[in-house]
Amino acid sequence: MEKEELFETVASLLVKSDYSSLRRILAELEPFDLAEICEELNESHLPLVFRLIPKDAAAECFANMSSELQELLILRMSDAELKAMLDELFVDDTVDIIEEMPANVAARMLANSDPETRQQINEILNYPKDSAGSIMTTEYVRLNKNMSVADAFARIRRVGYEKETIYTCYVTESDRTLVGVVTAMDLMLAETDTLISELMETNVISARTDDDRESVVIKFSDYNFLALPVVDGGNRLVGIVTVDDAIDVALEEATEDVEKMAAITPSDKPYLKVGVFETWKSRIPWLMILMISATFTSAIMASYESVLSNRVILSFFIPMLMGTAGNAGGQTSVTIIRALSLGDVETGDVLRILWKEVRVSLLCGISLAIVCFGKALWLDGADSTEALVVSLTIAMAVVVAKLVGACFPVLIKKIGFDPAVVASPFITTVVDALALVVYFAVATAVIPGLQ
Amino acid sequence: MEKEELFETVASLLVKSDYSSLRRILAELEPFDLAEICEELNESHLPLVFRLIPKDAAAECFANMSSELQELLILRMSDAELKAMLDELFVDDTVDIIEEMPANVAARMLANSDPETRQQINEILNYPKDSAGSIMTTEYVRLNKNMSVADAFARIRRVGYEKETIYTCYVTESDRTLVGVVTAMDLMLAETDTLISELMETNVISARTDDDRESVVIKFSDYNFLALPVVDGGNRLVGIVTVDDAIDVALEEATEDVEKMAAITPSDKPYLKVGVFETWKSRIPWLMILMISATFTSAIMASYESVLSNRVILSFFIPMLMGTAGNAGGQTSVTIIRALSLGDVETGDVLRILWKEVRVSLLCGISLAIVCFGKALWLDGADSTEALVVSLTIAMAVVVAKLVGACFPVLIKKIGFDPAVVASPFITTVVDALALVVYFAVATAVIPGLQ
Numbered sequence: 001m002e003k004e005e006l007f008e009t010v011a012s013l014l015v016k017s018d019y020s021s022l023r024r025i026l027a028e029l030e031p032f033d034l035a036e037i038c039e040e041l042n043e044s045h046l047p048l049v050f051r052l053i054p055k056d057a058a059a060e061c062f063a064n065m066s067s068e069l070q071e072l073l074i075l076r077m078s079d080a081e082l083k084a085m086l087d088e089l090f091v092d093d094t095v096d097i098i099e100e101m102p103a104n105v106a107a108r109m110l111a112n113s114d115p116e117t118r119q120q121i122n123e124i125l126n127y128p129k130d131s132a133g134s135i136m137t138t139e140y141v142r143l144n145k146n147m148s149v150a151d152a153f154a155r156i157r158r159v160g161y162e163k164e165t166i167y168t169c170y171v172t173e174s175d176r177t178l179v180g181v182v183t184a185m186d187l188m189l190a191e192t193d194t195l196i197s198e199l200m201e202t203n204v205i206s207a208r209t210d211d212d213r214e215s216v217v218i219k220f221s222d223y224n225f226l227a228l229p230v231v232d233g234g235n236r237l238v239g240i241v242t243v244d245d246a247i248d249v250a251l252e253e254a255t256e257d258v259e260k261m262a263a264i265t266p267s268d269k270p271y272l273k274v275g276v277f278e279t280w281k282s283r284i285p286w287l288m289i290l291m292i293s294a295t296f297t298s299a300i301m302a303s304y305e306s307v308l309s310n311r312v313i314l315s316f317f318i319p320m321l322m323g324t325a326g327n328a329g330g331q332t333s334v335t336i337i338r339a340l341s342l343g344d345v346e347t348g349d350v351l352r353i354l355w356k357e358v359r360v361s362l363l364c365g366i367s368l369a370i371v372c373f374g375k376a377l378w379l380d381g382a383d384s385t386e387a388l389v390v391s392l393t394i395a396m397a398v399v400v401a402k403l404v405g406a407c408f409p410v411l412i413k414k415i416g417f418d419p420a421v422v423a424s425p426f427i428t429t430v431v432d433a434l435a436l437v438v439y440f441a442v443a444t445a446v447i448p449g450l451q
Numbered sequence: 452m453e454k455e456e457l458f459e460t461v462a463s464l465l466v467k468s469d470y471s472s473l474r475r476i477l478a479e480l481e482p483f484d485l486a487e488i489c490e491e492l493n494e495s496h497l498p499l500v501f502r503l504i505p506k507d508a509a510a511e512c513f514a515n516m517s518s519e520l521q522e523l524l525i526l527r528m529s530d531a532e533l534k535a536m537l538d539e540l541f542v543d544d545t546v547d548i549i550e551e552m553p554a555n556v557a558a559r560m561l562a563n564s565d566p567e568t569r570q571q572i573n574e575i576l577n578y579p580k581d582s583a584g585s586i587m588t589t590e591y592v593r594l595n596k597n598m599s600v601a602d603a604f605a606r607i608r609r610v611g612y613e614k615e616t617i618y619t620c621y622v623t624e625s626d627r628t629l630v631g632v633v634t635a636m637d638l639m640l641a642e643t644d645t646l647i648s649e650l651m652e653t654n655v656i657s658a659r660t661d662d663d664r665e666s667v668v669i670k671f672s673d674y675n676f677l678a679l680p681v682v683d684g685g686n687r688l689v690g691i692v693t694v695d696d697a698i699d700v701a702l703e704e705a706t707e708d709v710e711k712m713a714a715i716t717p718s719d720k721p722y723l724k725v726g727v728f729e730t731w732k733s734r735i736p737w738l739m740i741l742m743i744s745a746t747f748t749s750a751i752m753a754s755y756e757s758v759l760s761n762r763v764i765l766s767f768f769i770p771m772l773m774g775t776a777g778n779a780g781g782q783t784s785v786t787i788i789r790a791l792s793l794g795d796v797e798t799g800d801v802l803r804i805l806w807k808e809v810r811v812s813l814l815c816g817i818s819l820a821i822v823c824f825g826k827a828l829w830l831d832g833a834d835s836t837e838a839l840v841v842s843l844t845i846a847m848a849v850v851v852a853k854l855v856g857a858c859f860p861v862l863i864k865k866i867g868f869d870p871a872v873v874a875s876p877f878i879t880t881v882v883d884a885l886a887l888v889v890y891f892a893v894a895t896a897v898i899p900g901l902q
Binding site for chain 1: 515636675677698708721731745749753764768771782803822826832879
């Protein structure tokens with residue numbers, strides 16, 4: 001059934017108050033689709049429909065809703081209902097929800113969690129934003145190396161239904177030191193009396209609680225895991241990250257990087273859910289900073305006022321020169337920023353990067369200069385001296401722009417900041433100013449008596 | 452053990468010809484790490500070390516290598532060795548490798564695959580690039596709805612070792628029509644005599660072979676699956692995509708989008724592996740196109756030559772105006788492109804998008820104009836009429852830029868192209884020209900006797 005059709009069916013059953021048919025339809029659906037239906041309902045129907053969803057799907061459906069809807073529903077729930085739902089929710093989802101709620105709702109959620117869960121929630125809330133610790137869950141299957149495969153199965157059958165994954169199980173010592181990992185596939189293909197210690201993989205790849213969450217995604221991509229254990233400084237297991245969360249992080253991080261590169265303060269909400277004022281707030285700071293920093297370019301032009309009055313035609317090429325330099329620098333900076341994100345290059349590779357960019361930028365600069373010379377002469381009506389000035393400038397500006405675009409991100413990363421925030425528009429501003437300086441230097445050098 | 456240390460240990464064992472210790476160390480490692488070691492070896496040691504890797508890890512290690520190394524190794528393998536390794540490789544990995552090989556090596560790989568696999572490889576190779584069909588694998592566990600849980604386990608134990616996942620099993624009719632899905636968790640928690648038909652989920656979310664691979668990633672993110680079935684037009688199961696491949700696609704697609712937005716022809720190789728000439732080829736076309744299209748801006752300025760000669764100061768603001776308009780347009784276009792990619796907005800939302808951007812751009816334009824007026828007056832030495840012209844222009848240019856940035860990607864998507872390729876630099880060029888037109892129109896209207 002198509003989504004639109006589904007929404008209409010639900011709406012018509014609500015009008016007819018045919019709740020038993022509605023319950024039957026809802027029972028068939030995936031939690032994500034149920035959440036989409038809830039988003040479409042009007043507020044008065046929402047609590048009713050939510051109560052018709054089967055209990056096991058309701059919690060996951062709730063985790064998929066927008067925070068506005070979650071808040072609304074929690075306000076309509078009794079403490080008993082809230083408690084029942086929190087018991088069904090996975091700890092990492094609860095943490096995500098609590099982070100978005102106003103203080104009083106968050107406090108009510110914590111008050112209605114059982115003590116052990118509350119402690120785990122508080123622990124996860126304390127890890128730095130964007131760290132492995134902040135995205136992990138504490139609901140994993142822990143095994144003992146002296147168990148047999150049959151023991152392990154018995155344990156999985158007993159506790160598995162409340163764990164986020166049963167496909168990767170972790171073997172720990174009594175002090176929680178992580179010593180091995182066993183997959184459900186290993187268990188299913190083994191004899192029932194085999195010991196876990198014989199079966200387990202002891203070369204365990206893990207993340208540290210304070211690792212960046214982007215590095216967690218890279219590990220999933222490199223090693224094809226379904227879950228990654230998260231350990232503290234003493235190699236004690238404190239949680240796991242599951243692959244479904246890794247996918248969400250991969251998409252979120254990519255969006256954040258793209259937004260930062262376009263000089264926007266990242267938001268984690270879908271475009272149409274963000275208010276006009278909030279969108280303005282995420283865009284205006286950088287526009288303002290970049291506009292004010294363009295004072296440099298005005299100042300440079302002002303200091304060459306006499307050159308521009310003497311040869312007005314020289315000003316016609318300024319947009320093209322600055323645009324080309326900006327594009328050339330942007331190409332390099334974006335490539336390097338992405339390569340740094342993916343771990344394809346490290347800050348230590350700066351000399352290899354520069355050596356490559358020197359050669360690429362010379363090739364680009366020379367090709368552009370040749371075409372630019374012809375274009376200026378035959379298309380833009382410049383004389384041959386002016387065309388020479390413009391094409392020499394473009395060659396040099398492209399080289400300068402690409403080297404700046406290569407160095408800046410590496411430098412920023414080296415001193416511990418996020419290279420994406422210095423990207424294209426900021427580098428463009430720097431490169432614009434440099435292109436102008438080069439232009440006037442070349443012009444006064446090549447054209448006699450210009451200064 | 453740290454990577455560097457590991458490389459050194461391997462090197463020293465090679466010098467000492469201590470192959471039994473080397474074999475023991477290699478047996479402990481993950482395939483991804485083994486591939487990294489192989490990349491560091493010199494060519495003469497490579498075949499030797501590769502033969503020391505345990506058979507089950509060797510195929511996966513091979514799949515993780517660069518295509519240069521893969522080609523080198525295949526050339527050194529006997530047909531028997533190649534055949535043995537191809538038997539171990541998953542079909543989707545084989546397809547990825549074949550796509551990168553020169554024709555003669557690809558032909559040799561096909562000739563050494565068994566006939567059934569060869570047919571599957573050819574089928575996958577035929578799906579369009581970037582489609583769900585092109586990233587799927589054909590190695591999944593197929594169950595029958597009349598089986599019991601015990602039968603299912605028996606089947607998984609028998610065929611599971613050669614399947615890419617056993618955690619999601621697919622229930623099909625005899626004509627391969629997909630009717631249900633069962634997870635290993637369902638099977639493990641059920642009684643052994645339960646029928647699969649009672650256990651299976653019948654509301655199966657699937658992808659079509661010709662769906663875009665990016666939409667496959669979105670489904671993984673929405674539904675938290677470990678595998679997604681791929682069906683043909685008749686709902687017959689033809690393959691599955693596993694979550695580890697979905698993560699790789701998510702990272703690749705994000706990199707591609709970022710590269711396209713920065714006017715680079717996307718490459719799927721890591722930065723330092725791409726040659727200078729190849730990098731030049733991926734960057735020069737757009738630089739050239741954008742430089743030549745900047746002829747418009749030169750032409751516009753040339754047609755207002757008298758204005759610029761009369762008031763040289765007006766030219767000083769051109770870089771700032773064009774830069775700000777470009778940044779404003781880029782913010783919007785990048786946001787919309789990303790939202791289209793993630794499915795947060797559809798082309799049908801164009802009116803909602805425009806209505807939002809009209810309001811945001813007015814807020815942005817007015818805030819910038821106020822600051823710009825003061826800056827022009829007190830910092831840049833303009834008189835109040837000139838400051839008025841500049842600030843009016845910036846307000847209007849920002850609105851125009853944001854509306855162009857909002858419409859263009861939606862339009863391009865609507866007519867069936869990829870919005871990312873028209874992004875920032877291209878929109879910047881359009882917006883630059885529009886900003887200039889607005890500037891001269893405002894200047895001649897506000898400053899008496901200028902024209």
